[in-house]
Structure formats: structure tokens, C-alpha cells
Amino acid sequence: MEPVTQQTTSQAPARTVYDARGLVEPHADVPKISVIADGRASFDASELSTRQINRELRWLLYDEGVTDLTVRKTGSKHSIGAGLLLRATITVEGSLGYFGFGIIDGPEVHITGRVGWSVCENMMSGVVVIDGNAGSCTGAAIRGGDLVVRGSMGARTGIDQKGGLILNGGNAGSNTGFMMQRGHQIHCGNVGPGLGDSMYDGTIYVGGTVASLGVDCVEAELDDSDEEYLERKLGLYDIERADSFRKFVCAKKLWNYDNLEPSERKLVL
């Protein structure tokens, strides 16, 4: 197989290697192309591969002690920013592909473009704000933190959500909150069919229309604490409030589980 032309960076020419299927995987040296000053850094990712961008991010955050960084021109690459387990402020000027900022614990991220499927999957804590739209499986299995999308999102938002908040300024697709276990979702616009299908627990607020409810999801009464929560979260992220919200929870007709943490369950047992 002929080597494929390598993307250029300011580093010395990189070696070209191949993965098991013969696809090109650029050599993963840290590019070290960022401009760093006073704990802040920025770099242009347009000429970097996914692996190079992530190596640069980790080098800046973990080795150089940068706490405020900006990444420009990410070009919708996949899996950017996965596994960052620290407090830092990160701005992405551009769009991300699939699995952006998955498995993170702590960072505050602002993405100016849109994101593909499964953004912030398994997020533990932190804040991620996306100015554009998001694809399907947004916030899948998040455990904590706030995930804010100013645009709209695709199907299966918050599938298997275990905590945290997913705040959606626009519409959402089918099976929103599918198998949700805990946490909150706020959708200012309309949601598709199958809302809250097979959810175990948690709360979903919808400001627009609901195409249909999923199995074991029912509407509940909106009380003062709900209103306070909505007011606080929408105000915090400057999202325009819908005229009125409806609240949806699990009917618990199919509910055969307790809601104890594993450690609590051990104490009970």
C-alpha cells in the first residue's frame, strides 16, 4: 500500500502508519503548536488529526497547567475532548463530529458551532454549552453536569441518562429520555413521538407539543419547585422561556427498581 500524503503541521514531518484495516493513522506526537500566555492558550486545529488535537489538549491542560484555552477550526472531527477529568474553561470555535467531549468530569466547555451524535456521552460533571444544533443521542448516559444546546437536537436525547441536566432551546426528536433513570431534561420546543419511553425516573419538562408519550411515561403536575428550577436554569444560560411548560415523569407501572446508589444499597442490605 502506498503511503498517503500526511497532513502538515509546524512539526517535523510525521511518520505515516496504518491501523489494522489499512486506514491512515497519523503519528501521534504532541504537535505543540499552541500560543500560551498567562495560563491561557489557543491553537488552530484545521491541519491536525483527531489524535493530534486530543494530544495537544491534554498536553496543555495536564502538563502546561493551562486553565483557559481556545481551539479554532475543529472541522467537525469526531471524538474531540474525550476523557478530560479536570476543571478548565475550553472554547471550541467551530463544530464537532460524533462523541465530542465524552466521559468528561469537570470542564466548562463552549462550542460555537454544532455537534454530531452522542455529544458528552457519560459526562460526570461540568458544563457544556452548544450554540448550534446537536445530533441524536445527545447526552447519552450522562451522570451529572449541565449540557445546554441552544439549537435543536435529534432522536434519543438523554438515553439512559443517570443524572445532570440536558437543556434544549429548540425541538427534540423521537424517544427523548428513552430509559432515563435520573436527572432533568428541559425542552423549550416540541418533542417527537415516544417521549420518556421506558423511563425509570427523572423529570422531563416540555415547553412545546409532545407528539406522543412512550411506555410508562405520564404527565405530572408542575409545582412551585419545578417553576423555580426552570426559572433558575433558563436564566443561568439565557435561554428564552416557553410560555408554559408541562412536566413528564415515570408512571412506575413497570417499575421494579429502587433508586438507591450502590453504596446505599449495601448499607440497607
Next chain:
Amino acid sequence: MCGIAGIIHRQGSAHIGTEVTSMLQSMKHRGPDSTGFALYGPPSDLVVMRFTLADPRTVTDYGYVERLERSRSEVESRLAKIGANVERMNGETSYAYRALIRYEGELKALADYVEDVPGVEILSLGSSLEIVKDLGDAENVAEQYDLSTFEGTHAIGHVRMATESDVDISGAHPYWAYPFSDVAVVHNGQLTNYHHWRRRLERSGHRFQSECDSEIIAVYLAERMGEGLSLEVAMKTSLEEFDGVFTYLVVTKDSLGMAKDSMAAKPLVLFESADVVAMASEEGAIHAVLPDAVETFDPYEGEVLVWSL
């Protein structure tokens, strides 16, 4: 996994060969086995026929070249017998040909007669549709077939990761809607009632070039349009009649459409402006041909959208 892409220029021709190549190459990781293009050039009063004499993986033994030459001669001879006047025939590889034909008869009769030659497969037949597909990534296929010079109004493409059938040209997308001219489909997903629909369509007199479920979509849509339905209505009907998870793109002489099943389990990202509409399995493919800051979105479940020239 597979990746699909499509682009339509509503204000006139563009370098769609280069554009779709860039879109598909950026999704090479979704399917490195084969790549295919369905490109629409300026409509002509001639019929454009793309066909192969053999698969590129055919064993090239001592008689290989002679067999291909015999097959090519037989195709020319049969075209002449059926009343088709070949104005030009180019061999783009040793096994893939493009022919410009003056023919007034029924396309089905022509297709059946030509494909009766052993090993011959017609990839596309129509006044403006040209399907090019081969093994390898988009840049390899585009270079092999000189797609950098192809200008037209709209196109779709596919990168394939072979999962349920062989790595060969027959299994590569797009699929022409035999025997209907100028209709082609690319598809990402799986139809679980494939055999049901194949039997029904075969009973209606259609035949299939492959074992691939995607070919069903092309023939199904063409048949529905033949019954008088619009492309959009035919696509909406398909969402009710096909089971499985799928997103597909379809092109006709003057339109490009997308459909997503009710589970929305296969991705598609879309960008739409007054002049151009582009869509792909991944946003990176759109950025490969359009500026980075475009506003893109995911169509919702059960959605059908059609754009026309």
C-alpha cells in the same frame, strides 16, 4: 457502517465529480471497501450506458483479456441487433465501459438483451444519469474514472463497509432502478423485510442485479413513480412499507431526496441554502466542499425531504 452523501446545485452545473469525491473521501473510515457515484450531467437525447464486463476481482488468467474482448464485441453486436446505434464507447478500465447510444426503443428490452451476455452488468442507463462504482476509496475510483472533469447539477455517493455480501462491484452502491431510467439510490442501514419486497417486486416482473437490500429501494421507488406517485409521496410510502433502520438518498433526472426511518437510527447531517443543498452521514463531508461555518442540522425521524432543480 457505510457512509452516504449527496449534493444538488439548484442554480446550474458545478464540478460535482470533484465535490462528491471530496465528500466521500472524508468519510473513508466509514467504508473502505468500495465507493460509488451517481452523477447527473446535462440531459442528452442520447442514452448513456455504464456497464462492466467483469468484476475487478475476477481471476486474470491467460484467457482473461480475450474473454473481455469477446464480451465487449458481443455487447456491441447485440446493441446493433436491437437497433441501438453506438455513437461512442470508451473503456475506462479493462472491465468498465461508458457508451453513448442513439436508441428509441424500450430500455428494459435493451438492458435484458445486453445483460444476457455472461459477466456483463449494466450499472446505469438513462439520458443524464451515470453510475460509477468500483473497489477502493473515493480518490482511487475518481482517478480511475477521471471524475475530476465531470460537471453536472446533482449527485449522490456511497462508501461501503461490506458486512453481508461480497466486496465486489455488484455489492457496491449506488443502485440504478432497473429498468427505469435515471433513478438511483444510496442507502445506509438494513431492510429487515427485504425478502418480502424482493418476492413482491419479482412477481411484478422486476429482476435484481444483486443480493443487496438497497437495490429494493431503488426499484420500489421507480415502480411507485411509474404508477403515478410523485417522488416525495413514493418516499413517504416507503417509510410505511419498509421495516428496519435506514436512511437513504434518491436521485432522479431533476430531483434529490432523503428519507429517514421512524427510529432515526442512521445518521444524516444536512445543509440547505438557496443555491445548494448538501447532505452526508457526517458533517465533515459537508465541510469538505462548503465553508466551515455553515448551519447544519439532523433531519428528524420519519422525515422525507425532496429538492428539485
